[in-house]
Amino acid sequence: MASSEQHYILPRPEFDKPTKVLIVISPYYKAIADDLLSGARAELDAAGASHETVEVPGALEIPAAISIAYRQSNFDGFVALGCVVRGETTHYETVCNDSSRAITLLGLEGASIGNGILTVENLLQAEVRANPDKQNKGAGAAAAALHLIALSRKWGRSGREIGFQPEGIQIAGKAEGPTTA
Template sequence: MMAGHSDNDMGLPAFDKPVKIAIVIAPYYTAIAKAQLDAARAVLDQAGATHETIEVPGSLEIPTAIGIAHRLSNFDGFVALGCVIRGATSHYDVVVNESSRALTLLGMQGVCIGNGIITVENREQAEERADAARLNTAGGAAAAALYLIALTRRFGQPKGGVGFKPRPDVIEVAGDTKGPTTA
């Protein structure tokens, strides 16, 4: 299925309800972006997921676009695609670290994201990672998004807010708390 560093082929999850994915891509390097899109779409099609592509100017804008789409649309998950090749300045470090950090923060809030932003030293490394027959990072990111959606569906709906919850053995009556109840 997917070539890469791992020899663990988990296959793809199966879904009983439709899955809708947004592929958010920064097509900064056209040929790399096309390879990434083709690879991600192939995995999503194989899983039977519908998908829509959203283009943004650069990798720093990917997390913002995902955050907006998550709040204002009905996507089940997201695939983040882009390519950042090291240059002569520290801008590379800013783009790599901040885009990754922002995607992680969105993920910690429950957004299902497969991160396929390629971060490399040179064009040759980028081509290897974008190639579906070689390292296929975009296909791996699509699979990761699908797994997170499956996990979310497995656990069901949120059980309520976060924070402190009253003890079930304490009854509150008109603002007064009565001690532990006995059955």
């Protein structure tokens, strides 16, 4: 049984400047979502990260909301929380695969995302995984986001400019713009 396995947990990263995280959650299964959210918030608080939470209708909307925030806001990272329980149709596979794929693609674009969308066979499995006193997957997703933020900061380029640079702007000690010979 997975709940009895021991796993190594990386030490919590430390940050020398403020860290801001967006939690995007689908409360479709409210009790499960509440447990996931409790675990995620506790982990972010323990790391000293500020956080905001937004709700979306379902798991498929989670990556869309993260994409909007990634493009239009100043969050350092994101925590995706939700639960998909297998039903009688193939909709389960579509929701699991598409939400996971979209989150992975956002991560490959540079977004620091901890994926805490549970994909389970039944609600009992979800309860065990979401419960902060058991598997605490909400905290695990928050920890993953924090580790990716730390890596992003470690490997980030200072002074990297994005977008149009008007003529004559000074960047990293070098004049940019047209030169005359």
